[in-house]
Amino acid sequence: MSAFPTQPLSPLDGRYQAAVSPLGEFLSEAGLNRARVEVEVEWIIALTNRSLFGTQPLDEATQFKLRELYTAFDQESIDWLAAKEAVTRHDVKAVEYLVRDRLSRLGLDSIAELTHFGCTSEDINSLAYALTVKRAVTDVWLPALRAMLDKLRALSLELADAPMLSRTHGQPATPSTMGKELGVFVWRVERVVRRIENVEYLGKFSGATGTWSAHTVASPETDWPAVSRGFVEGLGLDFNPVTTQIESHDWQVELYDAAKHAGGILHNLAQDVWTYISLGYFTQIPVAGATGSSTMPHKINPIKFENAEANFEIAGGLFATLAQTLVTSRLQRDLTDSTTQRNIGVAFGHSLLALSNLSGGLDQIALSRETLLADLDGNWEILGEAIQTVVRAEVVAGRSRISDPYALLKELTRGHRVGGAELAEFVSGLDIGDDARERLLALTPDTYTGLAEQITRTHL
Incomplete structure (x- = not known):
């Protein structure tokens, strides 16, 4: 017997539960079963609204009571389903029995056979997953992503004019502004x-092999594809x-590939901000009572960016597995998708956790413009690009006879501090001409930022 009571196996259900709990409303087992009940109930209402098989449309009060099966889905229903599935060994069949039981309680035994008709x-799962994933994405995950982007955009615009030494290949390079570099991630x-x-x-509602075979035998005169289309689109x-x-x-493959792509870009952002912190470009704002290191009291570790980086990696791996597995189904059906789709919430959970940490990290940094300016002032050789380009223009214009401007600047600046x-x-x-000379003499590393500020303010 375990020394511990039952504990969450996943940190999403333990340590990080508060950060990801909004997803549980949709992507948990209970959320999926509620959506399954919703599909079953709405299908009964759709069939009776069409007066199929001699039925009559249900009155509004009855429809309301039926819809309460999912709008008021509660712990009693969760427990009932768990007990029933332990017998049926089939989750969707347990949902069907739940709906039949509730129909009987409502005195609607006469239409019980329309359950799962x-x-x-x-048919139930495809709609239930589409409903739960759509709601989780549009109500929880996308708003968190947009909120983080809004925060990043605001920071980018605030720092649009902050000159910064670029570091292509990790080496001093043509300056940009911090705002423009952050803005690149917003744009991406x-x-x-x-x-x-x-x-x-997308959802399907066409029977055992997608042919409406049983439907057409039961009611040959009914346009079942039209009925199904109206039902699915009505949801x-x-x-x-x-x-x-x-x-x-x-559609799931496309969504998870895109979610992985977004996470990959933001993983890149987390790494870059981490690097800017290590260079002293950003300082971290102390959090009262927080400990940076168990032994070094001075430290403020960039843990939120490190957490975001790791969780984007975990989410990306899960999204990739979902996309890779779900794109294939043997012949007309196999069950590899069943267990795979149970991890959709885990993938979005790690992604949401990463977004939460990245957003929190952005709240805890401040730009050190002095550090940026000092870095620029220590790298005047980066103006070599500007000088050789101006000289080239002067040669073309006939105002200079320098034979190889690039080589001239390479000899002066490469591997040297100038x-x-x-x-x-x-x-x-x-x-060179006097105008060109004056432009170059007026140029400094902190003013050599081209259109960086304009790009930021125009496109963000």
Whole structure:
């Protein structure tokens, strides 16, 4: 016997539960079963609204009571389903029995056989998963992603004019501004967000092998594809008319690939901000009572960016597995998707946790403009690019006879520290026009940022 009472195996249900709990409303087992009940109930209402098989439309009061089966889905229903599934060994069949039981309680035994009518489990599951994933993404995950992007955009605009030494290949390079560099991530993620916003949440409702075979035998005169389309679209989903026993999950593959892509970009951001902190570009704002190191009292560790980095990696791995597995189904049906889809919430949970930490990390940093300026002032050689480019232009314009401007600047600057005075002396002796010389003499590393500020303010 374990020395501990039952404990959460996943940190998402333990240490990090508070950060990810909003997803549990939709992507938990209970959330999935509630959606299954919703589909079963709405299908009964849809069939009776069409007066199929001699039924009559249910009055509003009865419809309301039926819908309470999922709008008021509670612990009693959760426990009932768990007990029933222990007998049936089939989760969707347990849901069907729950609906039948509740119909009987409501005195609606006469329409009990409409429960799960013409359905395979995957008719219910495809709609239930589409509903729960759509709601989790649109109500929880995307708002968290947009909120983080809004925070990053605001910081980017605030720092649009803050000159910063770039470090291509980790080496001093043509300056930019901190705002523009952060803005690159906003721009990148927003493109992916637009793809996510346009994802179709597809459902099928066409029976055992996607052919409406049983339906057409039961009621040959009914246009079952039209009935199914109306039902699926009435739930706010997109209809897939061409399927096997399962909806082919391609919309899920597209969504999880895009979510992984967004997380990969933000993983890159977390690493870059971590590096800027290590360079002293950003200082971290102390949190009262917090400990940075168990032995070094002075430290403030960038733990939120490290947490975000790790959880984006975990989420990305899970999203990749979901996409890779769900794209395939043997012949007309296999069950590899069943256990795989139970991890959708885990993937979004780690992603949401990463977003929470990244957002919190952005709240706890402040730019050290003095450090940025000192870094720039220690790297005047980066103006070599500007000088050789101006000289080239002067040669083309016939105002200079220098034969190889690039080689000239390479000899002066490569592998050497060159100060402002040395560069000024060098520029003063160049064979170029007076206007060009004045522009170069006025140039400093902190003013050599091109259109970085304009790019930021124009495109964000």
